[in-house]
Amino acid sequence: MIRIRVKLFGAFRQLGTGPEVSLEAPRGTTVSELRALLAQRLTARPGVDLAALLQDSVIADNARILAETHALEPSSGEAELAILPPVCGG
């Protein structure tokens, strides 16, 4: 098993119990599978369609957006990621 820490940004900040979600998953869990795990750990709020928000979001590390098929196999046993909802800077 590996530990995966996912930082929450934007609209996700109001759907967790803190600034990140920490969970355990089998080594080799894909980004797509992680998204499904996050759906179970986040709490929908009135006016927020959690399923649609997750579908429109991407998972990233500190350097890049990860492909849906990317398998999580951190050598340290712990992955630090982020979930990025649709952006609106400026």
Added chain:
Amino acid sequence: MASRIVGKVVSGPLTHEQVIELLDDPTHGAQLLFWGIVRNLNDGRSVEAVTYDAHAPLCERVFEELGTEVLAKWGEGLRIVILHRVGRLKVGEASLVIGVGSAHRDESYQASRYLIEEIKKRAPVWKQEHYVDGDSEWIRGHSLAKR
């Protein structure tokens, strides 16, 4: 001499002086600054403040990529400054400044417009509007997913 591309996420106020200093270049005859300012109205709702959130490491990578694209399109001699502020900003405060310096005005105008449009689509930045009635809402934007 400063780097040709400076892109940062900052928490303090944005000032004219910090941008001009980074754009300084004796070969340039044009400097163009675009300021993004917190507005008091959006979709008919009165806004009193906006909280900006960003994934700073990724955001600064995107700014660097955009600057590199601009130099490739409009010339290696340009200078690019992109500063995006995070935190809670009141109406009238600057959330973003894009500075472009170039030998002639045309490259600066085109590059500045390209940068703001791409930032809105590609930079991992989010905003939560705080309304006068006490409500707050995270604004939906552009998905970063490749479809």
